[in-house]
Amino acid sequence: MCVDSCSSTSSPLPTGPSSPDRSTFSTVDYVVFVLLLVFSLAIGLYHACRGWGRHTVGQLLLADRKMGCLPVALSLLATFQSAVAILGVPSEIYRFGTQYWFLGCSYILGLLIPAHIFIPIFYRLHLTSAYEYLELRFNKAVRVCGTVTFIFQMVIYMGVVLYAPSLALNAVTGFDLWMSVLTLGIVCTIYTALGGLKAVIWTDVFQTLVMFLGQLAVIIVGSAKVGGLGCVWKLASECDRISGIELDPDPFVRHTFWTLAFGGVFMMLSLYGVNQAQVQRYLSSRTEKAAILSCYAVFPCQQVALCMGSLIGLVMFAYYMQFPMSPQQQQAAPDQFVLYFVMDLLKGLPGLPGLFVACLFSGSLSTISSAFNSLATVTMEDLIRPWFPEVSEVRATMLSRVLAFSYGLICLGMAYISSHLGPVLQAAISIFGMVGGPLLGLFCLGMFFPCANPTGAIVGLLSGLLMAFWIGVGSIVTNMGSSRPPLPSNVTSSSLSYNLTTFSTTALMHTTSRPRPVGLQRLYSLSYMWYSAHNSTTVILVGLAVSLLTGGMRGRTLDPRTIYPVWPRLLALLPVSWQKKLHCKSCTQEDLSLDNSIFPEKMSNGTLRDMDEKEAPVPEGPLAPQGNSPTFILQETSL
Structure with missing residues (x-):
């Protein structure tokens, strides 16, 4: 029965679940979960065994440039839709309303610009690594700087993205922590190292379908238990959880329409424009047109994924307005809200909890395998082959497999280190978002400004990274000691909230009861959605200033294929x-x-x-x- 108002739900209905004990998996749940791992591994081994001994580096790293539009699009989505997103988008909607939903507006420009600027340049240069572009545009030193920055970003993040979902699962279900970490790491390492990019893309396709099925099951069962989606929407509206368009232009407000719709564009560009994991998928397409179409195909898929995550958050809000939470749920961290809700909601429905856990681990598998493959690619193409060009094809193929396997072991080591970081764990996750902006600025500096030179590029990149870590880490440290904002319903929890689309965790901005910060404190309160825009702009401005002071490109050669002609296009x-x-x-x-x-x-x-x-x-x-x-x-x- 639909609840008429928020006030009428202050006394929970006695029919709701209230067991404080952790939920456990049934045999059917374990079977569903194991099938996910078996099918993922089987797809990888199939592509590894198919043509064994005849594999080349191009086949391992770029799937022989013969992939179609649809699998590439689903793989792009799977890399974007991590387990952190599956857990955190509903938590964000549940706690603060649907303002976050406006992020979908940024997907338009965030995908149109890569489709018509970045993809044509990368594809027609016939690259393997995105950082090859930096050598063609600047020099080898800039290429190495970009590659090392990317490796640093991904290695730290992969350890966290492997450990964090396993930790949440262990806290809620009692699922063995290190068993799940090792299982994920080993399965990913095997099929990525042996099957290469083609195996990664096709397992991403399978895992994307599992993610959609798991989220859809939660929406259907949850809405049915609270009276339907109409009741969910009505209750959320009555409790002011349906946000209107907030047109406040203040960049220090955490979420506004401008922050999400335009600040989010830069975040999307850092992910879909210059990130090696995504660029590598564009380059694996059989034609340039297929690469562009795959970028277009991601748009509706992303909208569906965002809508499903947001609906789960609204269903969770409506559910807990009618049924009580257990004491454990009231003390849970935000990243555990969804798992507690799912285990609570699907209790007594064998197979469905296992399906959602499979959905969660599909997000981890797709993200981690993409990272392994991209790390192996940039290491091989940017750090080994330029210095050892005489390496034979057979040795290069074997070395590519060894690199992917090695990064898998490093990821497991980083997961162990993450378990001892304590509060610094959130800072480690935010590194992914802080590094993406400066790398975007570096590529934009090269593509749009012909006068930029190698000296300006390196100084600009270093300046952008310093600015990113100064503001990002300062914001986290400053807000760790802040007061906790009020939570909806009867929930009390920590003040940290995952920002899932940028794969980062940031401290919540000050509440209305806190005084407005001044000076550096004001700078630290910059909305995390503007990080990429701020940091990339820093790289461009500093890079241009240094380039002009050092003579620009006078006396140097410039490859015109590496420049996008902005001025003549505008004229x-x-x-x-x-x-x-x-x-x-x-x-x-x-x-x-x-x-x-x-x-x-x-x-x-x-x-x-x-x-x-x-x-x-x-x-x-x-x-x-x-x-x-x-x-x-x-x-x-x-x-």
Whole structure:
């Protein structure tokens, strides 16, 4: 029966579950969970055994560039939709209302820009690692800096993303902590190391379906128990959990429409534009068109995933307005809310708790396996092959497998270290979000500003990283001692909340009862959704300033394929009469002709069409042609 108002739910109904004991798995639940691991491992072993002995580095790292649009799209989504997101988006909605739902607005530009700017440049350069671009645009030192930054980001985060869901599961169900950590780590390591990217993508497809099924089961059963989705929405509206559009432009407010819809664009660009795990999937597509379509296909899938997570949060709110929580649930951390709710809700329905746990671990498997594969790729292509170009194909293939396996072991070690970090665990998770912004700024500096040079790129990246850790860590440390904000219903918990889309955890901003901070304290209260925008902007501004002070690109060679012609594209939108008034018509035509040379025509076999040698001399050094990717040189004479 639908509750008429919030006040009428102050006395919980006696028919609700109230057992304080931890829930346990039935035999059917264990069977469902084990089947997930068996099928994931089987898919990986199938692709490993298929053509064993004939695998090349291209097949392991890029699936031989023959993947279709739909599996790539689902793999992109699976990498984005981690176990942390499955646990935390409902918790965010349950505690603070549906304001977070407006993040979906950022998906539009967050996917259109990668589809029409980043993917064409990366794909037509015929890259394997996204950081190869940095050498083509700047030099080898910038490439190494970008690669090391990415490895640091992923290694720390992978240990946390492996440990945190297992810890939550252990606290709620009694599922053995280290058994689940080892199981996840070993299964991921085996099928990623042996099967390569093709195995990772196809297991991601299977795991995405499991994630959707698990969340759908919770929504159906939960809404049925509280009177239907209509009742859920009505109760949430009566209790002010349905948020309107908050147009406050203050960047220090945690969640507003501008913060989520526009600050979220930069976060999406750092994930879908320049992150190696995602770029590698674009590059595995059989054609550039398939890569772009896969980016478009992610949009509706992301919207569905966000809607399902938000609905689970609303159903959970309606459920606990009618039924009491156990003492353990009242003291639970935010990342455990959903698991307690699911075990409470699905008790007595054999198989469904196991399905949701399989859904949770599918998110971990997909994220971790993607990280292993991308780490092996950047290590092989950016740190080994440039220094040892004579490595044979057979040895390179074996070394790629060894690298993926080694990163799996490192991940297990980081999970063990995470178990001893205590409060620093949340700071470690937020590193993922803090590093993404500076890397985005580095790529944007190279693509959109032809005058940027290697010195400016390195100084800009270091400045962005310093700014990111200064504000990010300062915010966490400052807010750890803050008072706990009020929670809905009868819940009392810690003041930390997972931000799941950026794979980071941040301290909640001050409540209305706290005085407005000033000085540095004010800077530390910057909304985490603006971190990527702030840090990437820092890289660009510092990089441009240093580049101009050090002479820009004067005397250096510039590969025009690494530049996106922003200025001529903008001028092309103006009427011809305006272009004449601005005295820029001839410049525009010249730049547009250069734009055509940036992306040479593709041959039917998917390789780049070589230009006549008279059109562009073949360079030497770090800009020398790699494989089927010819290089065309533009000599800049002035800034």
